[in-house]
Amino acid sequence: MNSAHKTTQQASSKQAILVYLRKSGQANAQTLAEYLQISPQAIRRHLKDLEAEGLIAHLPQQNGLGRPQHVYQLSPLGEEQFPASYDDFALGLLNTLAETVGSEQMGSILQHQWQRKAQEYQSQLGSGSLRERVERLVELRQSEGYMAEYHPYCGELADPSATKPPEQYILIEHNCAIAQIAQTFPSVCGYELEMFAAALPDCQVERINWQVNGEHQCGYLIAKPSSKSV
Structure with a gap:
């Protein structure tokens, strides 16, 4: 896979994450990995990049007695990525x-x-x-x-x-x-x-x-x- 194709694929996956979060409100890394059919490691890289860009934010969610699991949602900046017909x-x-x-x-x-x-x-x-x-x-x-x-x-x-x-x-x-x-x-x-x-x-x-x-x-x-x- 050449670098240009890899970059395009990564951008497409990140956009798919934003769309999924816009529709569902929140999701964890495992759910997103299964939805995009990519590895948990790859989804975490995308989530880290999107969070660094200020497009998403994570919240800790306690499940049982284990460590809290991160749940991701769009940030206000992420919400602005979607179409709006007002000004x-x-x-x-x-x-x-x-x-x-x-x-x-x-x-x-x-x-x-x-x-x-x-x-x-x-x-x-x-x-x-x-x-x-x-x-x-x-x-x-x-x-x-x-x-x-x-x-x-x-x-x-x-x-x-x-x-x-x-x-x-x-x-x-x-x-x-x-x-x-x-x-x-x-x-x-x-x-x-x-x-x-x-x-x-x-x-x-x-x-x-x-x-x-x-x-x-x-x-x-x-x-x-x-x-x-x-």
Whole structure:
């Protein structure tokens, strides 16, 4: 293996570590080694380099009576490596608007923005199956920096008059592209929930995780009501 290829491979492994920690929150060296399918010695070298660069930090975690095990997580600098669609000017503009027009009008402005976004999403999602539309929604959110993914969800048959459980999916966003704005104006997250519901008008959308509340990711349950029994 030449030096250039080795350097590229190391950079790829380090990026994979950062992505894994962004998705999972924390992990130890053994878990990361198994995930990347490389030796524990190699993973420790990568972790040492990433920590030296200030991208990750470790915490001691006690397991039984043995020595504490290091658990790694992203540092604030590491968090900044992921896409964000906000900037200081946008946040400053929103703050100026809030001071100028008042909180009530500010809420109306933000709601109108999300309504426009919902219309854009709905037109781009089309009229295919729910799975196709959720898949397309994930692609759109990924392009905007949200690190989104989805999984089918098999819930219980909550409605006894239904012939089968509703078709359901979990939409997860590991990275919030407007995190700084959401921290300052948490109401935008409420409008975001409304936006998903408007973009999928034949579905029920429920928030199940919320980064603003200190959780590691934002999550939504998307359900298409099932048919009723006759």
